[in-house]
Amino acid sequence: MNIIKLDAINSTNDYLKGLLQRQFVENFTIVTAENQTDGKGQMGSKWSVQAGKNLTFSVLVKDLLLEVNHIFHLNVAVAVSIIEALSFLEIKELAIKWPNDILAGGKKIGGILIENSLKSDGEIFSIIGIGINVNQQNFENLPKASSLSILLKREINKEAVLISIVECLTRNVSLILNKNTDSLWEKYHSCLYKKGIPMPFENLKGNKFMGIISGVDQSGKLQLVVEDDSVESYEIKEIKMLY
Template identity: 65%
Template sequence: MNIIKLGATSSTNDFLKDLLTKQFVENYTVIIAENQTKGKGQMGSEWNVESGKNLTFSVLIKDLLLDINAIFHLNVAVAISIVEALESLNIPGLFIKWPNDILAENKKIGGILIENSIKPNGEIFSIVGIGLNVNQKNFKNLPKASSLLVITGKEFDKETVFVAILENLKRNMALLRNKEYSLLWEVYDKNLFKKGVPMPFETDDHHRFMGIIKGVTSNGKLEVLLEDDSVKTFDIKEVRLLY
């Protein structure tokens, strides 16, 4: 695994994309930065961190040749890799909040942004961006954000956390390559935030309703049981869970 360490960059995902246009980049190349000035979340939202306190890195994955319609399997594998790594470090109250947030004790501690491109031969290149709040203390104007330090009361060696995530990621990529989808989804479903619990939701046009998360479809849509006993699926950014 080739690891490129940077002092600062605007975005590790963008750095890796730019590198791919200039040279051959081997599979599982990792770009990690101490400071990411313009980190991105879902749909272009910003992911801001304190310099040197957290983990911000991107991984190139290019040998899976997944059906683009089932690319969410990769999201599942990445999310559970982070959860399993943090479980090994005894982080309490871990959950995956659809679509790509990592929670601990009901607070967001991490996020995932996967950007895919299809080559003429059908091969899918995926850049997996991961942000994890490790030793950050202050989250001004972010009441639902936290870090491993705030959750546990102790500082963590970032390298230890980083290595744990990479080890779990490679193991779960092997399961994905072998099409062991059910094993991955079993862990994902077990860790899905508020699954089976009546919760309020809000649509992108600000309509609020009560529903129960039943699960997530293979293409990444959220399945919600409504009060009239019908089940509706929602795409990313069509609905948000209020908690």
């Protein structure tokens, strides 16, 4: 396992992308940073954490041959891998909040950002950015955030969590390569936050409505049963859950 450890960097995703442009980088290379000054979340949002207290890292996954509409298989594998790794710590009430937040007890403890590059031969290079709140204790003005140490009431070994996540990811990516993704999707849906429960949502126009999450389709769209019992599909950022 090739791990590049940095004290401070603007973004581990950007660092890994730059490295790929300059040299050969082996599959599952990991870049970690004690302090990430310009961490990114979905759709350009910021991911800000306390220096030295949390896990911020990126993993290169390449040699994947997937149809474009099946790229979300990797998102599923990453989210499930984090759930599996954190389950070993006996974290309770773990859930995946669509599309890429990791929750415990209804509070956010992690997030995922995957940046894909598709080559002409169908090969996909993916840089997987993962942030996990590990030992941070104070989340001022972030009432929906928590950390592993808050939940377990003890200091957590960050590197052990990192290794566990990447080991789970390596195993689950092999399932994708072997076209055996049913078990990944089953676990993903079993961990999907608020699945099957009526919840309020808001669309891009600011309109609020009730819906029930029935699942996520193969392309990553959220499937909602709405008030007339029809099923509507939503892309990332087209709606938000009001919780």
